[in-house]
Amino acid sequence: MLGYKDKVKENFVPPRILLVDDDSIFRQEFAECFEELQIAQASSGTEAIQFLKKPNEIDLVILDVRMSGMSGIEVLEKIKQIAPDVRVVIFTGYGSKSVAVEALRSRADDYIEKPLNVEATREVIEKHLGAKERQKYGAVWKIR
Numbered sequence: 846m847l848g849y850k851d852k853v854k855e856n857f858v859p860p861r862i863l864l865v866d867d868d869s870i871f872r873q874e875f876a877e878c879f880e881e882l883q884i885a886q887a888s889s890g891t892e893a894i895q896f897l898k899k900p901n902e903i904d905l906v907i908l909d910v911r912m913s914g915m916s917g918i919e920v921l922e923k924i925k926q927i928a929p930d931v932r933v934v935i936f937t938g939y940g941s942k943s944v945a946v947e948a949l950r951s952r953a954d955d956y957i958e959k960p961l962n963v964e965a966t967r968e969v970i971e972k973h974l975g976a977k978e979r980q981k982y983g984a985v986w987k988i989r
Contacts, residue, residue: 860882860883860904860905860974861884861885861901861902861903862879862882862883862884862903862904862905862907863896863897863901863905864884864885864886864887864906864907865886865887865890865908865912865920866886866888866908866909866912866936867888867889867912868909871959872886875961878961878963879966889913889915890916890917890919893920893924894923897931898927904931904932905932905974907934907970908933908934908935908953909935909936910935910936910944910948911937911938918947918951921933921935921948921951921953922951925951925952932973933952933954934953934956934957935955935957936958936959937956937958937959938959954973955972957969
């Protein structure tokens with residue numbers, strides 16, 4: 846698999862993730878664990894929706910399912926209305942089969958449980974960014 850630094854195409858842009866979580870400490874820890882990624886952050890569903898309505902290059906949204914204000918499922922549904930091609934992974938500390946089923950029925954592309962398991966999260970990110978990269982560049986991106 847090719848890493849983004851190995852790309853020879855001049856138009857290659859490293860994948861961008863929008864991390865949506867009302868826990869600022871979690872957002873900071875996540876960004877530190879994945880510092881090789883371009884990570885934009887939103888502290889609420891409303892902020893995420895506003896961000897995605899503007900021109901952007903977001904390839905993947907990682908979205909907490911339980912936040913104050915709008916729930917992650919509500920945010921997911923709005924994201925799929927305004928940016929249907931953006932992949933969305935639901936991330937939650939409230940893991941249950943019913944939450945996972947609800948998220949997948951609402952067109953989430955995947956589901957990860959908290960606490961943060963860096964390797965499992967890395968695999969999910971690579972899976973979804975890799976699919977996006979194959980569409981854009983004909984090659985697969987891998988986190989290094």
